Amino acid sequence: MGTGSNFGFADGEQTGDSTRELTYIAAISEALREEMRRDPNVLLMGEDIAGDFGGAFKVTKGFEAEFGARRVINTPLAELGFVGAATGMALMGLRPVVEMQFADFISSAFDSIVQFAATAHYRWKGAVPWVIRAPSDGGIRSGPFHSQNPEAWFVHTPGLKVVAPATPADAKGLLLAAIRDDNPVIYFESKPLYRSLKGPVPSGAEALPLGEAAVVRPGRDLSMVTYGAMLHQALAAARRLADEGIDSEVLDLRTLKPLDRPAILATARKTGKVLVVHAANRLAGVGAEVAALVAEEAFEWLDAPVQRLGGLDVPVPFSPPLEDAYRPNAEKIYGAARRLALY
């Protein structure tokens, strides 16, 4: 059993078959390592990722020793520039995986992502098969610039795909899929899950399909639609509700663009009550799109107004009482879900 102090490396535990227990962050490292071994066109770029240092979160520790400096490139602190360079490499058929040191810094690369990379294929069939790994989310007392969840900006942008895994198995399988996809993919990995979450991960290099949500917990009475770290808060709330006889279905979106519309509509039509939960700001967030979709296409099945829980419309605050007030958690989800169930 790993201690959690070695940054996820050797955090595996053999179970005798092809599936082991890995931390969420070790699953990310494993996906990168296996895909680099499999495909010589895959390379890594980012700030501080090379050498023994191996990145701010040590996801790529040891990678330069195995793959060489040619494939593990430390960049100057210039997100706009190095994402643009990744786009050029991708146009030439390479598959760069860019580590954004924190998702909060992705705004510095915004033009390169939304203006150039996202539009190139529509405009002139320039395929841009890169991935940006964006360590996102808070709850870990990191303040306004190391806690953000900026996925809605990119879900709003034509030409991008957006992924947000919530489990170690999905972290691996969806990262493999993101790297193999011929389009620019933003992969939001959840910092609070890095070393706090362990789960079974297949040892093979099987990609999971992008755009497919998963029913993590089937239920009858209401649906929680969520993704990322909030999945685990929703599951905790669902367990508590179950003790009171309220049976919650929990849908993990896993991919935010393209959104799995059939899965969202299926759970809405099944339970007739929908609570959308995400850590990102509620206002104009992904949950608004989910709620609108349900209202437009599952209205006649609804037994209550669609509810949303999300971050408040404020910068992510630092101090614990403030951040806790800002952010959804199992307790708040429990309360909102209970009210919805009793509606």
Add this chain to the structure above:
Amino acid sequence: MLTNEQRLTLYYWMLLTRSFDETMVAMWKQGRGLGGTFSQRGHEAISVGAAYALEPGDVIAPMHRDLGAYLLRGMTAERIFGNLLGRSGGVSAGRDANLHGMGDLGLQIIGFISHLPHSMAVSLGAAMSFVYRSEARVALTFTGDGASSAGLFHETLNMAAVWNAPWVVIVENNLYAYSTPLEQQMKVPAIAERAASYGMAGVSVDGNEVEAVYAVTSAAVERARCGGGPTLIEARTMRMLGHAIHDGAEYVPRSLLESWEKRDPVMTYRARLLEAGVSDEAVLSEIAERVAAEVAEAVARAEADLLPDPATVEAGVYAEG
């Protein structure tokens, strides 16, 4: 140095660019255009001279004043007029406007976006893909004096130098960023000087002299190809018409335009070819007739081409597979 045949080839591409441009400007004034467009007048020696310095496998990322580079690299006048007119046979099949979006990886051309310095970073990435694969190829891009104030211009120069990339950027300094003259844009007298602060080679060239542009670019490209690192080339010229077709450029002193008109890159090169005995009136007139016919045919075909089917509006946002 250049053979006489090569000199006539340079002249042909410059004249084709000029003829295309004059026809385009006339069409837009006649109301036969679509949206806006950008004149090339004054920039022909830069786009042609620089693009002529590349090998077929090299990558080029031109901007909106580099029509000559697109043509020289094999993009047909018909496809470009089709792009200008929003036709289905245009380079972007009606997706992108005027000279934007004219990428074609089959021709090793990367299309630009309005945010001009992005072609610098993207072409730098192309150059780094050549390093990655140990290929002796070079990436060449173009930008302007206006773009040289943007952060990405500086980020890219720095990265190109740090990575010793096989990459060349031509900064077309045409003295105005839309209406803003150079002295309101920067304190340094020459954009080429900026290269030194990043540890890369920088050189200025007369952008109205096609052979000079070719020579400087050739030297930079070959140095880059041999592992000698990147170069910033500042090519000085004058934008002879407005920023875009709608712009009368009343803010430019007429005397400035008159002085540059005497240095017109196409006409001065024609006179030089005659003076030096490279060619004669009969040959140059034959080239002019050939160019006029090519442009006329391209326009006729593009105008006859269909507009895109609105049912395809959502097609192509994503690469399949």
